[in-house]
Amino acid sequence: xxxxxxxxxxxxxxxxVNSLRERLKQxxxxxxxxxxxxxxxxxxxxxxxxxxxxxxxCRTLQGHTGKVYALDWTPExxxxxxxxxxxxxxxxxxxxxxxxxAIKLLCPWVMTCAFAPNGQSVACGGLDSAxxxxxxxxQSDRDGNIPVSRIxxxxxxxxxxxxxxxxxxxxLITSSGDxxxxxxxxxxxxxxxxxxxxxxxxxxxxxxxxxxxSTNPNMFVSGSCDSTVRLWDLRIASRAVRTYxxxxxxxxxxxxxxxxxxxxxxxxxxxxxxFDMRTGHQLQVYARQPDRNDDEIPTVTxxxxxxxxxxxxxxxxxxxxxxxxTLVAEVVQNLGTLQNSHEGRIxxxxxxxxxxxxxxxxxxxxxxxxxxxxxxxxx
Amino acid sequence: xxxxxxxxxxxxxKSPPEYPDVCGKHxxxxxxxxxxxxxxxxxxxxxxxxxxxxASRCCKELNEYVARNPDPLIKVYEKQKKSCGAWDVFRAIVxxxxxxxxxxxxxxxxxxxxxxxxxxxxxxxxxxxQCCNKGVGCAGCNCCKITSCNLxxxxxxxxxxxxCSCSRCAKSCASPVCTGCCKGCCLx
Numbered sequence: 001x002x003x004x005x006x007x008x009x010x011x012x013x014x015x016x017v018n019s020l021r022e023r024l025k026q027x028x029x030x031x032x033x034x035x036x037x038x039x040x041x042x043x044x045x046x047x048x049x050x051x052x053x054x055x056x057x058c059r060t061l062q063g064h065t066g067k068v069y070a071l072d073w074t075p076e077x078x079x080x081x082x083x084x085x086x087x088x089x090x091x092x093x094x095x096x097x098x099x100x101x102a103i104k105l106l107c108p109w110v111m112t113c114a115f116a117p118n119g120q121s122v123a124c125g126g127l128d129s130a131x132x133x134x135x136x137x138x139q140s141d142r143d144g145n146i147p148v149s150r151i152x153x154x155x156x157x158x159x160x161x162x163x164x165x166x167x168x169x170x171x172l173i174t175s176s177g178d179x180x181x182x183x184x185x186x187x188x189x190x191x192x193x194x195x196x197x198x199x200x201x202x203x204x205x206x207x208x209x210x211x212x213x214s215t216n217p218n219m220f221v222s223g224s225c226d227s228t229v230r231l232w233d234l235r236i237a238s239r240a241v242r243t244y245x246x247x248x249x250x251x252x253x254x255x256x257x258x259x260x261x262x263x264x265x266x267x268x269x270x271x272x273x274x275f276d277m278r279t280g281h282q283l284q285v286y287a288r289q290p291d292r293n294d295d296e297i298p299t300v301t302x303x304x305x306x307x308x309x310x311x312x313x314x315x316x317x318x319x320x321x322x323x324x325x326t327l328v329a330e331v332v333q334n335l336g337t338l339q340n341s342h343e344g345r346i347x348x349x350x351x352x353x354x355x356x357x358x359x360x361x362x363x364x365x366x367x368x369x370x371x372x373x374x375x376x377x378x379x
Numbered sequence: 380x381x382x383x384x385x386x387x388x389x390x391x392x393k394s395p396p397e398y399p400d401v402c403g404k405h406x407x408x409x410x411x412x413x414x415x416x417x418x419x420x421x422x423x424x425x426x427x428x429x430x431x432x433x434a435s436r437c438c439k440e441l442n443e444y445v446a447r448n449p450d451p452l453i454k455v456y457e458k459q460k461k462s463c464g465a466w467d468v469f470r471a472i473v474x475x476x477x478x479x480x481x482x483x484x485x486x487x488x489x490x491x492x493x494x495x496x497x498x499x500x501x502x503x504x505x506x507x508x509q510c511c512n513k514g515v516g517c518a519g520c521n522c523c524k525i526t527s528c529n530l531x532x533x534x535x536x537x538x539x540x541x542x543c544s545c546s547r548c549a550k551s552c553a554s555p556v557c558t559g560c561c562k563g564c565c566l567x
Binding site: 039276283371 | 403404407408410411414415416417418420421422424425428431432433434435437438439440441442444445448449450451452453454
């Protein structure tokens with residue numbers, strides 16, 4: 001085939017793609033007959049009522065000497081692992097605020113950390129493009145450092161996020177600046193599957209975050225600098241199951257809704273969005289009211305849902321930590337304005353396994369635990 | 380040396396031969412292949428849209444899910460007036476191990492005196508009702524929502540998960556007295 005013929009084919013294919021995208025967009029518009037807030041308000045539901053003392057900071061975890069970049073809870077034990085610019089992982093007993101482990105990393109440029117489901121190992125990754133796994137029961141060396149148990153190498157870019165597959169200590173997923181996600185066998189250190197990259201329908205820019213469905217651990221979503229979120233099936237690495245469009249900037253955070261069928265996302269465009277995994281519908285946009293004092297719109301750095309899904313916690317680059325009523329799409333509290341709140345950007349947050357506490361991590365070098373401090377009513 | 384009279388022209392510099400733009404052609408082929416993959420992907424997505432339910436259905440599911448599940452971070456619980464099955468009582472489990480801030484305010488489990496339970500292992504003198512985790516019966520405890528209930532028989536207050544005749548519905552109810560209210564909760 002000549003170059004001229006190829007150029008003709010290219011032009012025709014481009015026109016077909018654009019036409020299909022437009023048809024898809026129109027078809028989806030027809031199906032978007034409402035959003036969550038409109039539907040909920042039509043049901044007569046009012047926003048969750050929060051007073052200033054309902055959510056209180058009951059612990060401040062101090063010990064890092066640099067910005068906190070990531071945190072993760074154990075599913076059951078109320079331990080937290082945090083990763084910091086100071087090049088360390090710290091494991092905390094969240095109830096007592098005690099540090100149980102302080103792990104000095106080989107590469108200090110860490111960006112993410114995760115607890116294994118059994119709470120016996122932690123994983124982390126960052127600019128070294130590798131994921132390091134530490135067994136907490138390992139004997140420390142002469143300097144008091146826990147040796148690394150396994151290093152997972154293979155990514156061609158930084159590791160932005162890592163998460164263990166629920167209930168599987170030997171399976172871990174990482175997301176990377178090389179535009180791919182990888183499923184690893186931690187025992188052997190081998191890559192089991194690569195999601196994206198040379199395969200079509202993969203991300204076309206750095207992948208910044210991932211979240212695995214709790215109800216169907218074969219499914220996970222990834223958020224990327226290409227402004228999209230993509231759904232993947234662990235059993236089918238060759239192509240993304242679905243692509244979710246909507247954001248106008250890097251998608252910094254993704255998190256599954258507790259039912260495992262919806263997920264939230266947070267972006268550089270300053271909004272959070274709620275998508276339905278199966279249909280692809282964008283169910284709700286959570287946009288801040290414009291603030292006259294903001295020179296630029298604060299970006300969303302992290303999102304998490306309460307155990308019922310009624311509350312969505314969103315951390316922002318200006319230190320705000322909004323508590324959104326997920327159903328009504330209104331802000332019911334800003335943890336950033338409460339007493340003892342953080343003094344810097346909220347970089348990460350997460351709920352405890354039983355949903356009774358929220359942990360936030362910040363550039364102010366601290367982590368804080370928030371819990372309900374009010375009087376409960378049953379009506 | 381002299382003119383041999385042959386008339387041979389002196390050698391002239393020649394332009395380099397025109398080689399085909401291999402790199403450009405290959406690049407175009409890859410681009411066309413990629414676009415064809417994209418077309419397949421978009422066509423399959425368009426086909427799947429034919430069976431896609433409207434957003435209002437998803438919003439309904441979302442509301443129903445939130446209503447069914449208690450939340451330790453929210454202060455007001457509404458008793459479920461309409462239940463999925465035979466159970467009308469909806470109790471909130473409040474067990475917060477975060478010290479005196481929460482637990483001294485009282486525990487709403489069981490509508491009566493809160494019972495000592497497993498949380499004593501974590502902090503002394505904390506009274507809470509995360510009891511079903513350890514099999515210590517707490518009447519009216521919404522145990523099944525928080526952790527798997529260790530009681531041999533289904534937790535009497537377990538929120539009903541209905542039996543659905545639809546083969547695609549994954550919901551099933553462990554309660555022996557469920558009247559099969561699938562229509563209310565089967566969303567397939």
